Amino acid sequence: MEHTGDRPPRPKPRHTLEGITDAAIAIADAEGLEAVTMQRVAERIGSTKMGLYRYLPGRSDLDAAMLDRALGTPPAIAGPDWRRALTIWAEMMFARVLERPWAVELAQRPHVPGPTELTWYEAGLAPTAELPLTAGERLDVLALLSGHAQSLVRQQAQSAIPEDDLAARIAPLLTANADRYPRTAAAFAEAGREDSRNRAFDFGVQRILAGVAALVSERAPG
Template sequence: MNDEADGSDAGVLWRTSTSPRRGPKPRYTLDGIAAAAMSIADEDGLEAVTMQQVAARLGTTKMALYRYLPGRSDLDAVMLDRALGPSPAVEPGDWAEGLTVWTRTLFTRALAHPWAVELAQRPHLPGPEEMTWFETGLEATASLPLESGERLDLLALLSGHALSLVRQRVGSATPEEDLAGRTAAIFAHHRERYPRTASAFVEAGREGSRDAALDFGVERILAGTAALVAERRSAD
């Protein structure tokens, strides 16, 4: 998620009615158009999504879609909001567990549509669904002695960690395991040059600790936050 915006994609997601304002009864809906665009992105990548391709998928013309979406940035905004969906409910009381669920769910949603990572990390105005992620995350941290900016920074750290690992997972559910396999021959011949790296890859396999970066990162971010919280509470 990104809290910078240029405002160009604000209209479609935040207007009170998603129907065209003039003309005959609308034949399409934003949800239907977004679903067509998302299916193209899922199949062929974000670069394959054009207004022309979406129109062809729906059996209409590109110009017909402009009644619903003024431009491509609006289409991107709708796609991202639908891909993220609403934030999961977080049980009150345990802020660390709540933020863990929050981050894991974001990872899972983005992994289902990896192209959403690029859209989320571009400057944009959050849509209604994405805004629920801010609301839920901030609610989970409401009891902590953190400044508002720090609470937003905490969400940025968690979401950035999750989304970066989605990029790593594209094309493989076990990227670290795969990398270990690809580098085995290199280490067999150059172990003396890279002794620590070779040992780390081998030992991670023995320990069963490969491809655990999501939970490791979340735990370390939250442990650091807990230490800061404890420090501030003890100073009161």
């Protein structure tokens, strides 16, 4: 029998998945997601592109690791009010992704969800566990909420007040062509007077959950 007790210990890996993810995120934060390539990440940590594949099977795995870091731990939600719980879930996702808008593109790329992303599924599905919804409908609720949050992150990545900025840009056009676009001109003017612009996130979440509540009510016994 071969004696293995005197074998020298295997060398420790030079890098870690956490360090590789840190390098990729640093590039994305500084230059945008399009600048993140396996070659750039390898250069940043002093490795080779092929060397990264010892730690990551492929680019989609790096994407999942970056997305996990951007999302962070989901909120701990307690209590019987499922609408409040899902509102908090959506608000937290919106806030996390807004900090790193490149996460929107990662979320929409084909990938296998990482462990942190899966905990977001768990946290979001928990409040709906007792509702008269199918499993597919419960997942669709999360898809609607996360999709709404991510679409608005794309807007706010360019401007913190996108509706005000849009109103300012098109004001001269609407003023000069009010007879051609009367409803549009009136809507923008009235929204400004009401101070009801830049509230699309809250409005969308409320309307999504109101629709779910209507469906739950339809299916309630009696």
